[in-house]
Amino acid sequence: MTRTVVLSYFILSIFGLIITLDNFNNFGTYFGYAGDDTRYFDKIALLSEGEFPEEYGIYEIVVSVFGRLLGVFYPVSFDLLDLLPFNWALASLCVGLSGQLAFEITGQRCKLPLWN
Numbered sequence: 748m749t750r751t752v753v754l755s756y757f758i759l760s761i762f763g764l765i766i767t768l769d770n771f772n773n774f775g776t777y778f779g780y781a782g783d784d785t786r787y788f789d790k791i792a793l794l795s796e797g798e799f800p801e802e803y804g805i806y807e808i809v810v811s812v813f814g815r816l817l818g819v820f821y822p823v824s825f826d827l828l829d830l831l832p833f834n835w836a837l838a839s840l841c842v843g844l845s846g847q848l849a850f851e852i853t854g855q856r857c858k859l860p861l862w863n
Contacts, residue, residue: 751857752840759838759842787807788830790803791814792811794807795814810837
């Protein structure tokens with residue numbers, strides 16, 4: 748599972764950086780033209796500062812914990828770029844856990860072509 752998580756983090760971070768730079772280049776914002784992620788980030792920022800928005804989910808809570816921890820070591824206010832690595836790490840963990848679940852169901856390990 749470790750290989751899967753490391754490889755998926757590497758791939759997700761490359762894709763994420765490309766998308767982030769493309770959004771900034773084309774729309775002047777890291778979130779893209781639709782602003783969908785802005786709502787999530789705003790909720791995460793509020794939760795990280797100890798305030799509670801009207802509605803939020805488990806994703807916002809988990810990422811805000813990372814934001815809170817980041818605030819201990821990095822005492823200025825953070826922005827999206829500071830939280831993206833944590834977001835990619837959570838996505839990589841989901842990929843690894845999905846592979847583990849697939850193994851539990853099928854009894855067969857998923858092979859990664861780049862590692863074999």
